[in-house]
Amino acid sequence: MLNKSTAAPADRSAAPFAGFALPTSNTTYTPNQFFDVCLPHQSRGVVRLVGYLIRKTLGWCDEHGNPQNEVIGVSYLELERKAGLSHSMIRLALDQAEQSGFIRCVRKGVASSRSQSGSSAAYELMWDERDRYIKGPADFRGFFAGEGNRTYIPNQFFDVLVPNESLAMIQVVGAIIRFSIGFQNKFGHRRQRVALSYRDIQRYTKIASPGVLSKTIRDAIDRSYIERVEAGYFDPNGGALSRSAHYAVKWAQPIAHLSPAPKSEAEEISAENHSENRSGTTPKTEAATHSENLSDIQIKQRNKTSKQQEETAVAFEKLLEIGFDRPAALVIAAGFPVERILQQIDWLPMRTVKSNRLGLLRASIEQNWSAPQPKLGAPNSRRQSSGSFEQALAAVESRFREQINPTAS
Numbered sequence: 001m002l003n004k005s006t007a008a009p010a011d012r013s014a015a016p017f018a019g020f021a022l023p024t025s026n027t028t029y030t031p032n033q034f035f036d037v038c039l040p041h042q043s044r045g046v047v048r049l050v051g052y053l054i055r056k057t058l059g060w061c062d063e064h065g066n067p068q069n070e071v072i073g074v075s076y077l078e079l080e081r082k083a084g085l086s087h088s089m090i091r092l093a094l095d096q097a098e099q100s101g102f103i104r105c106v107r108k109g110v111a112s113s114r115s116q117s118g119s120s121a122a123y124e125l126m127w128d129e130r131d132r133y134i135k136g137p138a139d140f141r142g143f144f145a146g147e148g149n150r151t152y153i154p155n156q157f158f159d160v161l162v163p164n165e166s167l168a169m170i171q172v173v174g175a176i177i178r179f180s181i182g183f184q185n186k187f188g189h190r191r192q193r194v195a196l197s198y199r200d201i202q203r204y205t206k207i208a209s210p211g212v213l214s215k216t217i218r219d220a221i222d223r224s225y226i227e228r229v230e231a232g233y234f235d236p237n238g239g240a241l242s243r244s245a246h247y248a249v250k251w252a253q254p255i256a257h258l259s260p261a262p263k264s265e266a267e268e269i270s271a272e273n274h275s276e277n278r279s280g281t282t283p284k285t286e287a288a289t290h291s292e293n294l295s296d297i298q299i300k301q302r303n304k305t306s307k308q309q310e311e312t313a314v315a316f317e318k319l320l321e322i323g324f325d326r327p328a329a330l331v332i333a334a335g336f337p338v339e340r341i342l343q344q345i346d347w348l349p350m351r352t353v354k355s356n357r358l359g360l361l362r363a364s365i366e367q368n369w370s371a372p373q374p375k376l377g378a379p380n381s382r383r384q385s386s387g388s389f390e391q392a393l394a395a396v397e398s399r400f401r402e403q404i405n406p407t408a409s
Helices: 033-041 044-058 076-081 087-099 155-164 167-179 198-205 210-222 265-270 306-322 326-335 338-350 357-367 388-404
Strands: 027-031 071-074 103-107 121-125 150-154 193-196 226-230 245-249
Touching: 027 033, 027 044, 027 155, 033 044, 033 167, 033 198, 044 071, 044 087, 044 103, 044 121, 044 155, 044 167, 076 087, 087 103, 150 155, 150 167, 155 167, 167 193, 167 198, 167 210, 167 226, 167 245, 198 210, 210 226, 306 326, 306 338, 326 338, 326 357, 338 357
Parallel strands: none
Antiparallel strands: 027 150, 071 121, 103 121, 193 245, 226 245
């Protein structure tokens, strides 16, 4: 393993960092294993290299939710200028990243000569088709290829922090991200802050020195990468009253906190002034336009008729059936016409999907894609499902009546 040397701090002559932009756009759909496997166990060079390739690969996707370029050509000059690697660090970082299962070389670079022009080497991220999510470096064979286990990360993390900050800073901020917005509970909610003790952060980041860890946390707060939203307390009388500090990602704009207790689906659809934090379980389809984490989406009952609420509930349930989690389904159902949502769901089997099925569906709803060309021999799914909207609406209406008058038969 390479030596975990520290980097020079970011250039402070530029405008001071004011916090991450809200993850409603400009995000990269990042495998959680970048935080769980790469950050705690790899060198600064490997972290910067792998982070740069993730940004280049998963930050730009086509209309089907697939990376526009899975194979990335990189030159030493590009890695120096954009990824933040020193020239002497690049070869070692490339070798170590390959040996550790993060990337694969698909084309070796060729130096220019009198007889031929040179070409850059090309690399791609490694993907693991096993159905197990691997956290340990010993068994890591590439990033988890299945759906889920990814989080929408603001591009500023990769563009500002990773190429310029020390490894310890990247690890600390990465830990706060991973245990807050990178954690989804069984109800589909994403944390916006997390209680972490020094020991918790130290255990996750593998930073051995308490002094380095303490200074790095203070610097991360000073530089507006994170914020301490609640101070910790050490109880000298046996520790019975001790509590961990609460940290959160520092956002450039206010972001509403999640409700402490999950609401029922009907309550989430009709509650006044209710805000949801969209989760990171569906893929992005276009750079700088899509994000799973979206706050302050309010569905106000007084602005909706009963019929509109019922139709929103129909779309909400259909999106749940297709695989979206509850917060993401709620935002989509509230934001687009129900007929469009149901039409795009019906057309989904007719589209060519290599991966990221939910990302493709979401893009088709948001952008109102036209009907796909039917595959040879494929049935007309819309015709087969005629009446599905009316049937689903009738079922929701019946359930609402039961909620209003549960004793009625």
